[in-house]
Amino acid sequence: xxxxxxxLKQSGFKILSMIIPVLIAFAIGxxxxxxxxxxxxxxxxxxxxxxxxxxQGLLKTLHYAGPLILAGxxxxxxxxxxxxNMGIEGQIISAGFVVAVLGYLWQSLPSIVLxxxxxxxxxxVGVIVAILPAILKARYNVNEMVVTLLLNYAIIQVLExxxxxxxxxxxxxxxxxxxxxxxxxxxxxxxxxxxMFFFVVVVVFVIFYYIFNRSKLGYEITAMGKNRFFAExxxxxxxxxxxxxxxxxxxxxxxxxxxxxxxxxxxYTLDFSGTPGLGWDGMLIALLGSHSPIGILVAGIFYAILxxxxxxxxxxxxxxxxxxxxxxxxxxxFLSLKMIIKAASxxxxxxxxxx
Amino acid sequence: MEIIxxxxxxxxxxxxxxxxxxxxxxxxNEIKAIVGENGAGKSTxxxxxxxxxxxxxxxxxxxxxVVHFDSPNDAIKKGIGMVHQHFKLVPSLTIYENVILGxxxxxxxxxxxxxxxLPSIDHKYEAKAIQDLIDRFQFGxxxxxxxxxxxxxxxxxxxxxxxxxRNVDIVIFDEPTAVLTPQxxxxxxxxxxxLKKQGKSIILITHKLQEVMEVxxxxxxxxxxxxxxxxxTKETSDKELARxxxxxxxxxxxxxxxQDYSKNEIVYEIKDLTTYNHDGIKVVNGISFxxxxxxxxxxxxxxxxxxxxxxDLLTGLSQSISGKIIFNGIDITNKWPDEMRTQxxxxxxxxxxxxxxxLDMSIAENMIAGHHGKKEVCKHGLLLTQKINEKRDRLxxxxxxxxxxxxxxxxxxxxxxxxxxxxxxxxxxxPELLIAAQPTRGVDIGAIExxxxxxxxxxxxxxxxxxxxxxxxxxxxxADRIAVIYKxxxxxxxxxxxxxxxxxxxxMAGICERKPENEVR
Numbered sequence: 037x038x039x040x041x042x043x044l045k046q047s048g049f050k051i052l053s054m055i056i057p058v059l060i061a062f063a064i065g066x067x068x069x070x071x072x073x074x075x076x077x078x079x080x081x082x083x084x085x086x087x088x089x090x091x092q093g094l095l096k097t098l099h100y101a102g103p104l105i106l107a108g109x110x111x112x113x114x115x116x117x118x119x120x121n122m123g124i125e126g127q128i129i130s131a132g133f134v135v136a137v138l139g140y141l142w143q144s145l146p147s148i149v150l151x152x153x154x155x156x157x158x159x160x161v162g163v164i165v166a167i168l169p170a171i172l173k174a175r176y177n178v179n180e181m182v183v184t185l186l187l188n189y190a191i192i193q194v195l196e197x198x199x200x201x202x203x204x205x206x207x208x209x210x211x212x213x214x215x216x217x218x219x220x221x222x223x224x225x226x227x228x229x230x231x232m233f234f235f236v237v238v239v240v241f242v243i244f245y246y247i248f249n250r251s252k253l254g255y256e257i258t259a260m261g262k263n264r265f266f267a268e269x270x271x272x273x274x275x276x277x278x279x280x281x282x283x284x285x286x287x288x289x290x291x292x293x294x295x296x297x298x299x300x301x302x303x304y305t306l307d308f309s310g311t312p313g314l315g316w317d318g319m320l321i322a323l324l325g326s327h328s329p330i331g332i333l334v335a336g337i338f339y340a341i342l343x344x345x346x347x348x349x350x351x352x353x354x355x356x357x358x359x360x361x362x363x364x365x366x367x368x369x370f371l372s373l374k375m376i377i378k379a380a381s382x383x384x385x386x387x388x389x390x391x
Numbered sequence: 392m393e394i395i396x397x398x399x400x401x402x403x404x405x406x407x408x409x410x411x412x413x414x415x416x417x418x419x420n421e422i423k424a425i426v427g428e429n430g431a432g433k434s435t436x437x438x439x440x441x442x443x444x445x446x447x448x449x450x451x452x453x454x455x456x457v458v459h460f461d462s463p464n465d466a467i468k469k470g471i472g473m474v475h476q477h478f479k480l481v482p483s484l485t486i487y488e489n490v491i492l493g494x495x496x497x498x499x500x501x502x503x504x505x506x507x508x509l510p511s512i513d514h515k516y517e518a519k520a521i522q523d524l525i526d527r528f529q530f531g532x533x534x535x536x537x538x539x540x541x542x543x544x545x546x547x548x549x550x551x552x553x554x555x556x557r558n559v560d561i562v563i564f565d566e567p568t569a570v571l572t573p574q575x576x577x578x579x580x581x582x583x584x585x586l587k588k589q590g591k592s593i594i595l596i597t598h599k600l601q602e603v604m605e606v607x608x609x610x611x612x613x614x615x616x617x618x619x620x621x622x623x624t625k626e627t628s629d630k631e632l633a634r635x636x637x638x639x640x641x642x643x644x645x646x647x648x649x650q651d652y653s654k655n656e657i658v659y660e661i662k663d664l665t666t667y668n669h670d671g672i673k674v675v676n677g678i679s680f681x682x683x684x685x686x687x688x689x690x691x692x693x694x695x696x697x698x699x700x701x702x703d704l705l706t707g708l709s710q711s712i713s714g715k716i717i718f719n720g721i722d723i724t725n726k727w728p729d730e731m732r733t734q735x736x737x738x739x740x741x742x743x744x745x746x747x748x749x750l751d752m753s754i755a756e757n758m759i760a761g762h763h764g765k766k767e768v769c770k771h772g773l774l775l776t777q778k779i780n781e782k783r784d785r786l787x788x789x790x791x792x793x794x795x796x797x798x799x800x801x802x803x804x805x806x807x808x809x810x811x812x813x814x815x816x817x818x819x820x821x822p823e824l825l826i827a828a829q830p831t832r833g834v835d836i837g838a839i840e841x842x843x844x845x846x847x848x849x850x851x852x853x854x855x856x857x858x859x860x861x862x863x864x865x866x867x868x869x870a871d872r873i874a875v876i877y878k879x880x881x882x883x884x885x886x887x888x889x890x891x892x893x894x895x896x897x898x899m900a901g902i903c904e905r906k907p908e909n910e911v912r
Contacts, residue, residue: 270746
């Protein structure tokens with residue numbers, strides 16, 4: 037691929053817009069660390085050294101990055117097309133729940149059959165959850181942001197009911213489904229947390245890299261996101277594309293949920309997806325990565341570093357692990373600042389054009 | 392005496408110089424035309440004179456006195472008024488209420504030698520004051536009429552009255568004839584001359600050179616933010632002005648050979664097409680016409696008479712509730728835009744930047760839009776970057792599109808060059824029928840010439856063209872037959888070769904003496 041000035045400038049801007057909010061967040065985080073009477077540089081060194089530059093730490097980070105990257109892709113896919121699938125979280129936990137239940141019921145099946153089957157089923161669950169908002173949007177132009185967002189809460193409540201009543205593991209001391217069978221658990225590789233699921237993520241990532249950057253569909257998604265009327269007038273069937281995009285986005289989320297279940301959680305609990313939830317993490321990752329696949333890969337790994345690093349910080353220093361939550365929050369804050377600046381500069385250039 | 396004089400007036404937007412040291416002089420009691428292509432800086436200049444924009448540098452003198460305007464109110468106080476292209480009127484109020492809006496006259500009570508204002512409006516006084524004003528300038532309106540019942544021409548007069556009531560002596564008109572029918576334009580010129588007779592000075596911003604020649608006393612030509620030259624109208628010609636505007640010799644009217652197409656087969660037929668808009672109004676009301684092979688059918692009409700809605704139906708963007716569209720014997724009613732394209736129908740949409748192009752995408756990406764699934768650029772769902780770039784380079788060259796950076800986005804191009812991208816894209820797909828809507832709206836004279844030539848070229852290859860345009864001269868110089876649309880209906884049809892402006896103008900105003908004749912097929 038030929039790199040020209042404009043593209044270089046654009047990708048330069050993208051990289052900067054990714055790095056600057058992170059740097060500011062770390063700078064402010066440093067001040068807070070100073071209050072805890074610790075050396076910020078030391079803390080940050082521990083953060084990256086133990087989670088990225090040591091092989092075991094790196095493998096652990098990659099393990100956590102898997103579902104995050106998928107969630108990020110799911111968000112980016114819809115956001116790029118100007119659609120706002122805020123239902124990633126609901127799609128992830130639905131898939132996780134179904135896979136947990138089936139992983140327990142079908143545990144007599146051999147791993148080689150069961151694991152791929154459950155991953156596929158999880159993906160389909162994600163699709164099914166996305167169908168309702170997709171149809172409402174494509175056919176009746178109902179705001180998908182509202183529908184998907186609210187659907188999350190409905191799903192959380194339904195799953196809570198199912199987990200604490202119908203599918204509850206009676207032997208467990210807390211609300212949880214039965215643990216999935218041994219044959220449904222993905223084996224750990226290289227003596228680390230990493231499982232085959234990460235390689236599934238890599239394959240999916242490569243496919244989506246091509247879809248985003250090279251494919252006809254990617255082109256149409258970009259066109260839709262940038263100018264819907266243009267896309268419509270040049271014969272890209274918007275309604276069909278909305279269905280495809282929303283369902284694919286749901287599929288990615290479903291896969292993320294299934295993988296998270298089979299490689300990490302093994303039973304559905306009420307905090308299956310953590311705080312704030314994989315779906316919301318995915319949103320941050322997509323924003324941080326400017327909705328580009330490579331950006332999401334980098335952002336997903338970075339985010340996983342923060343996640344795995346927080347326990348190391350708690351173990352090796354006097355700084356509480358919550359410092360990571362603070363960093364995450366600050367990054368979100370400065371990312372939104374970036375978007376405000378971008379919108380303002382766009383408005384300014386538009387005004388210039390007008391006159 | 393010089394009533395307005397600007398010295399080295401400059402306005403910048405960031406690094407962009409919209410007006411570069413403009414020296415403009417307007418004599419008292421003259422009609423000054425300011426001409427220039429779109430984006431030349433006419434509007435910026437006027438907005439500075441009217442107080443909407445502040446100059447970056449330079450001075451404005453009114454009657455020899457330096458002025459600094461913070462708002463249009465300041466300008467009005469100094470006697471400068473402006474009539475905008477898009478009217479700013481309250482439709483449900485009467486003429487006098489619209490004129491007086493903002494400076495209402497309160498009723499007064501007299502008690503001996505004291506007088507008190509009451510918090511109610513003196514309608515009687517207001518109506519009479521405005522009627523007097525109307526009579527003085529011979530506008531032929533009744534001040535108590537409701538504005539929404541007025542014709543466009545009359546609404547424009549109300550806008551002028553607003554300025555006259557505020558005692559301005561200099562009236563700026565921004566593209567005043569864009570929305571008028573030919574008859575209304577004539578009436579408008581009478582109004583202008585009346586204003587002049589009564590001692591007003593007038594600045595006319597326009598890009599229609601015919602009008603400049605007809606009505607103005609002097610002309611200033613602006614190009615790329617600079618004054619290119621000043622001329623006395625009597626001593627110049629539209630050709631010279633066009634040359635100054637574009638910087639080279641241009642053909643104002645392309646030459647067209649008329650032929651008899653009535654023996655050719657019908658390729659495109661619209662039968663009784665009807666649709667409603669969102670408000671449930673029948674905006675396209677039983678439209679029928681047909682197009683023969685190799686023919687250009689023009690659809691003329693004042694904007695807003697259903698052209699856009701008709702176009703949406705023809706391009707597959709909205710659905711008709713009844714009627715048929717038949718192309719080469721195939722029923723394509725309510726088909727999707729991509730299905731229309733596979734039938735070899737090309738589209739030049741009305742709104743270039745909304746439907747025709749995606750500003751934030753590259754030139755290459757815009758050039759394949761609508762045809763991006765074709766084998767030449769797409770294999771197994773993957774786009775062939777190299778082939779696309781080759782296509783881009785080929786089309787840029789063959790259509791003489793001026794780009795500073797061929798990898799850049801379409802937003803960096805001028806209106807004319809942006810339109811050329813659409814043209815190149817649609818022509819390259821080799822359509823049997825081209826539906827061109829407002830193909831030259833907002834593009835410069837040089838590009839107009841190019842676009843008109845390309846359309847005739849396409850016709851010469853035996854293709855049919857449906858031309859929808861509100862620019863009457865465009866339709867008259869290109870179309871073989873001209874149908875006129877009025878309130879969602881085709882109100883009449885005339886032959887292109889012997890059509891007269893008056894005849895079409897009457898139809899555009901909705902006046903048809905005979906029943907619309909159905910052409911024999």
